[in-house]
Amino acid sequence: MVGIMMVMLGKTGWDMLVQGWREAGVRAIKRCANKHLAIGGGGN
Helix, strand or coil, X not given: CHHHHHHHHHHHHHHHHHHHHHHXXXXXXXXXXXXXXXXXXXXX
8 A cells, every 4th residue: 555655656756755754853853952952041
């Protein structure tokens, strides 16, 4: 099922999916970093 979906998505769809995951990951990392900075009382 997943393999069929991947084939249907094609290269462009897969690239978009990977890009979305990467952006979500970066956003989560930034959120964690901001939380740590806030706890530490440092940074902007």
